[in-house]
Amino acid sequence: MTDEPTTPRRNFYGRVHGKTLRTSQKQYLAEDLGRLTLPGVTQADNPGRIPLDVAAITAGRPLWLEVGFGGGEHLVHMAARYPDVFLIGCEPFVNGVAMLLGKIRASGAENLAIHPGDVRDLFDVLPPASVAKCFLNYPDPWPKARHHRRRFVTPDYLQALARVMQPGAEFRVATDIPDYVRQTLEEVPPAGFDLIAQTGAGAAWEDWLSTRYEQKALREGRDPHYLTFRRQG
Ligand SMILES: C[S@@+](CC[C@H](N)C(=O)[O-])C[C@H]1O[C@@H](n2cnc3c(N)ncnc32)[C@H](O)[C@@H]1O
Numbered sequence: 019m020t021d022e023p024t025t026p027r028r029n030f031y032g033r034v035h036g037k038t039l040r041t042s043q044k045q046y047l048a049e050d051l052g053r054l055t056l057p058g059v060t061q062a063d064n065p066g067r068i069p070l071d072v073a074a075i076t077a078g079r080p081l082w083l084e085v086g087f088g089g090g091e092h093l094v095h096m097a098a099r100y101p102d103v104f105l106i107g108c109e110p111f112v113n114g115v116a117m118l119l120g121k122i123r124a125s126g127a128e129n130l131a132i133h134p135g136d137v138r139d140l141f142d143v144l145p146p147a148s149v150a151k152c153f154l155n156y157p158d159p160w161p162k163a164r165h166h167r168r169r170f171v172t173p174d175y176l177q178a179l180a181r182v183m184q185p186g187a188e189f190r191v192a193t194d195i196p197d198y199v200r201q202t203l204e205e206v207p208p209a210g211f212d213l214i215a216q217t218g219a220g221a222a223w224e225d226w227l228s229t230r231y232e233q234k235a236l237r238e239g240r241d242p243h244y245l246t247f248r249r250q251g
Pocket of ligand 1: 032033085087088089108111135136137138154155157158159229230231232
């Protein structure tokens with residue numbers, strides 16, 4: 019037996035690499051990713067899983083989290099819109115990270131950091147009740163029934179999220195998949211959240227910025243669904 023903290027081995031089923039990066043994107047990754055990467059999150063960087071010093075990271079600002087930021091448009095939009103907030107974005111897909119870095123250069127936003135990996139690594143090292151808002155925009159749908167347990171809206175992810183969210187903190191979910199709405203409504207409340215609002219096309223959050231996946235869904239004739247939960251307590 020050992021009393022060292024351990025983290026379970028986890029499977030990640032999504033894509034980590036896509037098509038060849040443009041020269042400019044390779045340059046962003048080489049020049050900017052190190053500076054913008056949140057230290058102390060990966061196993062390699064923090065094998066003891068010592069909790070992050072959130073006040074030092076955010077300089078005392080509220081911490082917001084975006085899970086799976088894709089191309090980063092929503093993350094950069096929120097950082098620019100809310101300069102008094104600090105955002106962490108998680109995304110394992112390197113092409114998405116490179117796209118975000120280009121947008122950060124263009125916007126000049128400085129109130130954000132990146133974990134270029136699985137959000138579960140971040141959940142391990144965030145202190146309890148440290149996150150004031152969380153965005154889950156167009157999570158991977160995993161349409162086959164036998165893959166539904168890979169969805170974010172399953173107990174392991176949701177219990178880890180609930181632990182790090184402050185009482186009263188908002189959790190937003192956007193999806194175009196009716197069965198994802200069903201599972202979200204079934205699984206999120208038992209993890210410690212109350213449903214506050216459920217709207218559809220044309221009735222997104224007042225500060226919403228439509229994402230690449232939402233645009234794709236609209237082009238292909240699927241309707242957006244917007245769900246807002248509040249952490250109990
Ligand atoms: C369908 S895409 C949506 C991207 C973006 N939010 C949008 O709306 O355009 C889902 C994203 O979630 C990311 N993702 C999946 N599992 C994740 C995890 N465990 N941690 C962080 N991101 C994850 C994927 O890499 C992918 O980029």
